[in-house]
Amino acid sequence: MKKRLFTPGPTPIPERVMLRMAExxxxxxxxxxxxxxxRVGRNLKYVFQTEHPVLTLTCSGTGAMExxxxxxxxxxxxxxxxxxxxxxxxWVKMPRSLGLNVAEIKVPWGKAVQREQILDAIQNNPKxxxxxxxxxxxxxxxxxxxxxxxxVIREKSPALVCVDGITAIGAxxxxxxxxxxxxxxxxxxxxLMIPPGxxxxxxxxxxxxxxxxxTLPKFYFDLRKALASFEKHDTPWTPAVSLIIGLxxxxxxxxxxxxxxxxxxxxxxxxxxxSGIDAxxxxxxxxxxxxxxxxxxxxxxxxxxxxxxxxxxxxxxTIAGGQEDYAGKIFRISHLGYYDDLDMIAVVGALERALVAxxxxxxxxxxxxxxxxxxLVGEPSTIDQV
Amino acid sequence: MKKRLFTPGPTPIPERVMLRMAExxxxxxxxxxxxxxxRVGRNLKYVFQTEHPVLTLTCSGTGAMExxxxxxxxxxxxxxxxxxxxxxxxWVKMPRSLGLNVAEIKVPWGKAVQREQILDAIQNNPKxxxxxxxxxxxxxxxxxxxxxxxxVIREKSPALVCVDGITAIGAxxxxxxxxxxxxxxxxxxxxLMIPPGxxxxxxxxxxxxxxxxxTLPKFYFDLRKALASFEKHDTPWTPAVSLIIGLxxxxxxxxxxxxxxxxxxxxxxxxxxxSGIDAxxxxxxxxxxxxxxxxxxxxxxxxxxxxxxxxxxxxxxTIAGGQEDYAGKIFRISHLGYYDDLDMIAVVGALERALVAxxxxxxxxxxxxxxxxxxLVGEPSTIDQV
Numbered sequence: 001m002k003k004r005l006f007t008p009g010p011t012p013i014p015e016r017v018m019l020r021m022a023e024x025x026x027x028x029x030x031x032x033x034x035x036x037x038x039r040v041g042r043n044l045k046y047v048f049q050t051e052h053p054v055l056t057l058t059c060s061g062t063g064a065m066e067x068x069x070x071x072x073x074x075x076x077x078x079x080x081x082x083x084x085x086x087x088x089x090x091w092v093k094m095p096r097s098l099g100l101n102v103a104e105i106k107v108p109w110g111k112a113v114q115r116e117q118i119l120d121a122i123q124n125n126p127k128x129x130x131x132x133x134x135x136x137x138x139x140x141x142x143x144x145x146x147x148x149x150x151x152v153i154r155e156k157s158p159a160l161v162c163v164d165g166i167t168a169i170g171a172x173x174x175x176x177x178x179x180x181x182x183x184x185x186x187x188x189x190x191x192l193m194i195p196p197g198x199x200x201x202x203x204x205x206x207x208x209x210x211x212x213x214x215t216l217p218k219f220y221f222d223l224r225k226a227l228a229s230f231e232k233h234d235t236p237w238t239p240a241v242s243l244i245i246g247l248x249x250x251x252x253x254x255x256x257x258x259x260x261x262x263x264x265x266x267x268x269x270x271x272x273x274x275s276g277i278d279a280x281x282x283x284x285x286x287x288x289x290x291x292x293x294x295x296x297x298x299x300x301x302x303x304x305x306x307x308x309x310x311x312x313x314x315x316x317x318t319i320a321g322g323q324e325d326y327a328g329k330i331f332r333i334s335h336l337g338y339y340d341d342l343d344m345i346a347v348v349g350a351l352e353r354a355l356v357a358x359x360x361x362x363x364x365x366x367x368x369x370x371x372x373x374x375x376l377v378g379e380p381s382t383i384d385q386v
Numbered sequence: 387m388k389k390r391l392f393t394p395g396p397t398p399i400p401e402r403v404m405l406r407m408a409e410x411x412x413x414x415x416x417x418x419x420x421x422x423x424x425r426v427g428r429n430l431k432y433v434f435q436t437e438h439p440v441l442t443l444t445c446s447g448t449g450a451m452e453x454x455x456x457x458x459x460x461x462x463x464x465x466x467x468x469x470x471x472x473x474x475x476x477w478v479k480m481p482r483s484l485g486l487n488v489a490e491i492k493v494p495w496g497k498a499v500q501r502e503q504i505l506d507a508i509q510n511n512p513k514x515x516x517x518x519x520x521x522x523x524x525x526x527x528x529x530x531x532x533x534x535x536x537x538v539i540r541e542k543s544p545a546l547v548c549v550d551g552i553t554a555i556g557a558x559x560x561x562x563x564x565x566x567x568x569x570x571x572x573x574x575x576x577x578l579m580i581p582p583g584x585x586x587x588x589x590x591x592x593x594x595x596x597x598x599x600x601t602l603p604k605f606y607f608d609l610r611k612a613l614a615s616f617e618k619h620d621t622p623w624t625p626a627v628s629l630i631i632g633l634x635x636x637x638x639x640x641x642x643x644x645x646x647x648x649x650x651x652x653x654x655x656x657x658x659x660x661s662g663i664d665a666x667x668x669x670x671x672x673x674x675x676x677x678x679x680x681x682x683x684x685x686x687x688x689x690x691x692x693x694x695x696x697x698x699x700x701x702x703x704t705i706a707g708g709q710e711d712y713a714g715k716i717f718r719i720s721h722l723g724y725y726d727d728l729d730m731i732a733v734v735g736a737l738e739r740a741l742v743a744x745x746x747x748x749x750x751x752x753x754x755x756x757x758x759x760x761x762l763v764g765e766p767s768t769i770d771q772v
Contacts, residue, residue: 003410010411010627021628022408024389025396025581027704058583059445062623063606094605189624195411197444197583197626217603219480220449237448238575240583240626241396242407318413 001316006347008138008167008293008320009189010196011337013246014253017194021246028241029234036248037233043251044200047169047192047259048184050176054202055226056247058240061166061187064199065091066098067221068162068183072207073129074215075099080121080159081132082113086139086323091132091164098216103128109140109326110295112288115152122157129210130160130182135168139323141295141332142286143172147179154180160207166190166199170254171266171292171336182207191262191292193253193337194246198239203227266291269335269344272374276348279370280355281362285330292336295322297329302358304328310354317350341375387702392733394524394553394679394706395575396582397723399632400639403580407632414627415620422634423619429637430586433555433578433645434570436562440588441612442633444626447552447573449607450585451477452484454548454569457609458593459515460601461485466507466545467518468499472525472709477518477550484602489514495526495712496681498674501538508543515596516546516568521554525709527681527718528672529558533565540566546593552576552585556640557652557678557722568593577648577678579639579723580632584625589613652677655721655730658760662734665756666741667748671716678722681708683715688744690714696740703736727761 005012026032037056044054057064073079077100081092084107092104103125107113113133122128131153136143146168150161162183165174169184170191176184182204189196201223203211211224225236254262270291274284277296285295298304304321308331311317322330333347348367355362391398412418423442430440443450459465463486467477470493478490489511493499499519508514517539521532532554536547548569551560555570556577562570568590575582587609589597597610611622640648656677660670663682671681684690690707694717697703708716719733734753741748 005413007413009624010413013411018408022404025399027391027393027396059606060623063445066606097605098603195626195628196624197629217484219483220445220452237446238395238582240581242581243583
């Protein structure tokens with residue numbers, strides 16, 4: 001059976017990227033690889049909309065988040081972190097493990113943090129060194145208004161604005177320089193359309209300055225080392241060469257499509273999916289929907305395991321379940337990265353078929369029709385125009 | 387021109403491994419991937435010759451070394467580390483950066499550490515928690531007698547025996563359990579024949595016990611988390627899925643060849659290469675030659691840059707130069723991983739041709755003839771019998 005992946009990382013790898021990664025490997029200290037690193041560095045800046053360095057690390061997104069904590073701060077420093085899901089929870093636990101003082105803003109799953117909560121936290125923690133936001137929380141499919149919240153923070157506090165953009169980069173508009181962001185982290189297996197194993201950190205001038213006085217112990221994740229190498233189109237340690245070669249090909253596709261078109265495509269596709277789900281009669285989970293991943297309540301009378309089996313075994317579709325308290329209660333369909341209109345039609349079609357098999361009552365074709373209508377109202381997808 | 391890679395990481399990727407990695411990606415929390423992790427875990431144990439866990443981390447070898455320091459020790463703990471090259475130097479600097487007290491054994495480049503030096507260091511540091519050895523130092527192509535030195539340490543001290551096996555695993559005999567080793571680290575882009583981006587840590591029962599009392603700050607590199615996941619054929623963070631799929635295919639090749647045959651092949655190939663180099667009249671650098679990489683003095687009257695250009699541009703051969711003080715003074719030819727007899731013939735042939743172009747005086751064909759003779763005395767290569 002034909003397999004289709006709709007998970008929020010790994011996301012599907014474009015065929016041309018797969019084939020580039022399958023070419024014979026080259027050495028990472030060769031002029032050929034230096035050229036690739038140079039081009040990748042330039043194109044990553046474009047994706048993050050920044051003139052500042054975007055470093056490439058060999059680790060998953062969790063490693064890059066750790067790199068920001070250990071490279072920018074000192075023991076006992078206070079940071080504010082928003083916890084509205086599984087990853088928010090991790091970005092509270094991790095800095096605490098590393099010796100930082102974390103003022104946690106708890107947000108119910110499925111809701112976005114509000115500017116007032118950020119303002120209160122800043123007022124209660126006048127010495128705060130940084131505020132950590134999640135642009136798109138993968139576990140809850142919930143987006144934060146990073147532009148507005150960054151503006152508020154910059155207005156009220158010298159704290160660094162740090163963004164987990166792991167699931168958002170390539171799906172949501174992000175203008176690193178214009179919005180006054182100081183740190184933004186991304187992962188390879190998300191909107192960048194390559195396998196997991198790389199992560200990225202963009203650093204503003206203020207963030208680079210903060211690294212100078214940081215005293216937390218570090219070595220592999222020392223961003224000063226990565227920054228010094230970046231200027232020479234190099235990395236301090238042996239990088240994941242084949243993944244960087246794939247990244248080069250993927251960034252070529254993104255730059256050809258245009259980052260604004262990429263953002264618009266994700267907005268359109270996610271909107272169409274939500275229309276389809278709504279027309280089937282299912283309930284969306286998030287109050288502030290991410291354009292990367294859409295969580296949906298498992299409807300009454302349907303078992304998640306049976307529904308998942310029907311999707312996977314009968315339709316070849318892999319989606320993600322709910323996490324922690326929401327395991328079995330919600331499911332998540334991703335549309336992050338290499339997806340187009342007909343992928344959305346296919347996944348709504350599969351969902352309808354799986355629900356029919358579960359004897360869930362709804363008008364067959366209603367989801368498809370709604371998705372199709374939503375898609376035809378917007379601009380045509382740009383991904384295949386590359 | 388046909389390209390041939392003779393660098394000590396990345397090493398050439400077998401075609402079947404490249405093709406496996408180019409297949410559509412799967413999700414890391416799927417039963418299919420769990421099956422792969424299970425098989426990979428079992429085959430890694432075989433490669434390390436251990437019944438104990440061998441953890442897979444998404445990072446380069448340097449990251450895995452850091453994981454051992456932060457997961458096993460506490461601030462101020464003393465370790466002994468042998469520094470006989472660029473990597474030995476790194477394993478002194480890194481634990482110091484992380485808050486450990488390091489008693490350094492300095493060894494001249496190209497020489498192996500002696501048991502007496504280890505004994506002295508243990509005597510001078512009675513509270514030592516671990517001794518770090520490098521099985522094959524990549525920068526100097528020098529092998530350490532890990533079996534004998536591990537025996538001596540175990541006889542005299544409760545210190546953990548920790549081995550950087552990054553360039554040695556798959557090239558040199560290593561019997562983790564039988565030799566009483568506690569920690570051994572390996573990298574993916576070496577004898578395991580896949581691209582860089584993964585690293586591995588084998589842990590004895592004593593090492594696992596040491597993790598319980600370790601207080602160094604850690605999160606991404608917390609081996610307790612990796613160990614808990616390993617038991618469930620899982621990883622704590624998103625792993626480099628495509629590299630693990632490649633690893634699965636590469637380990638299949640290694641197990642089919644048989645680890646003892648793999649070791650024997652590396653011994654034979656490196657011996658034949660040394661014979662060829664000697665017959666050309668070049669001088670070998672190391673007094674204790676590694677079976678993974680062979681460093682050679684750049685002969686008088688020859689410029690390294692010109693020689694390298696002749697190898698690379700005229701013959702398609704990529705080798706490695708010398709590092710730090712030995713840049714321009716030595717070059718290094720690797721035979722680690724996916725190499726067979728005829729690869730050694732080819733590289734000696736290319737070296738002869740590059741030396742002819744540099745007007746270096748020697749009997750043309752002497753190197754080839756010596757290598758051929760050395761190869762034909764031994765057993766035939768087993769790599770293609772898979």
